[in-house]
Amino acid sequence: QQQVKQSPQSLIVQKGGISIINCAYENTAFDYFPWYQQFPGKGPALLIAIRPDVSEKKEGRFTISFNKSAKQFSLHIMDSQPGDSATYFCAASMGYSGAGSYQLTFGKGTKLSVIP
Amino acid sequence: DAMVIQNPRYQVTQFGKPVTLSCSQTLNHNVMYWYQQKSSQAPKLLFHYYDKDFNNEADTPDNFQSRRPNTSFCFLDIRSPGLGDAAMYLCATSPRKYQETQYFGPGTRLLVL
Numbered sequence: 001q002q003q004v005k006q007s008p009q010s011l012i013v014q015k016g017g018i019s020i021i022n023c024a025y026e027n028t029a030f031d032y033f034p035w036y037q038q039f040p041g042k043g044p045a046l047l048i049a050i051r052p053d054v055s056e057k058k059e060g061r062f063t064i065s066f067n068k069s070a071k072q073f074s075l076h077i078m079d080s081q082p083g084d085s086a087t088y089f090c091a092a093s094m095g096y097s098g099a100g101s102y103q104l105t106f107g108k109g110t111k112l113s114v115i116p
Numbered sequence: 117d118a119m120v121i122q123n124p125r126y127q128v129t130q131f132g133k134p135v136t137l138s139c140s141q142t143l144n145h146n147v148m149y150w151y152q153q154k155s156s157q158a159p160k161l162l163f164h165y166y167d168k169d170f171n172n173e174a175d176t177p178d179n180f181q182s183r184r185p186n187t188s189f190c191f192l193d194i195r196s197p198g199l200g201d202a203a204m205y206l207c208a209t210s211p212r213k214y215q216e217t218q219y220f221g222p223g224t225r226l227l228v229l
Contacts, residue, residue, distance in 0.1 A: 004158075008124050009156075032216050034216070034217075036220075041125075041204055041222065041223075042222050042223075043120070043122075043207075043208070043220030043221045043222045043223050044159070044206070044220045045220065046217055046218070046219075047215075049217075087188055088160060089159075102160070103161060104159075104218065106158035106160075107158055108156070108157060108158050109156070109157075109158060
């Protein structure tokens with residue numbers, strides 16, 4: 001129930017195309033869904049996040065679509081660029097877990113390659 | 117620039133030889149986390165500090181310990197590293213209670229020979 005399942009494991013997209021990464025979860029107590037971007041040799045960086053009370057959130061070329069009934073959410077990268085090539089992790093949190101923290105459950109990651 | 121710094125970036129140790137990884141932050145954040153990330157896997161939370169309060173995940177092996185001598189620094193001690201402990205270790209911070217965003221350092225890659 002704690003798992004977040006992410007697909008695909010790897011993705012190759014041509015420059016200018018749309019990259020789509022999907023995540024699914026089981027635990028309906030999750031109420032915060034961030035996406036992290038990780039470049040080689042760097043730590044993950046927060047890209048965009050959504051809560052279940054909205055179905056879509058857009059920031060620049062990055063959009064999260066959220067389907068509460070299906071317990072799925074996805075990241076769309078419009079006009080994909082070679083500089084977007086990185087590993088993307090979805091994650092979920094079920095709110096304040098006490099002791100000052102929010103515990104994130106991560107998906108296994110998607111390695112995106114955008115080819116010119 | 118305010119940031120999360122991890123040293124060293126690469127660490128090689130021998131089987132059974134204690135090793136310490138360090139994390140420092142200039143963000144003045146109250147919460148600090150340690151994650152273990154194995155190749156092609158998701159980061160796995162080991163423990164976290166809220167201020168000086170230490171919180172261990174239930175499945176974190178006893179072989180892993182942590183210290184936070186002050187707000188800025190946090191250490192991960194692996195008392196007797198095994199081959200299975202080879203991984204990337206990520207430190208993250210969060211500003212305060214009720215703040216979900218976590219800011220990650222670049223990680224330390226540990227190799228156990």
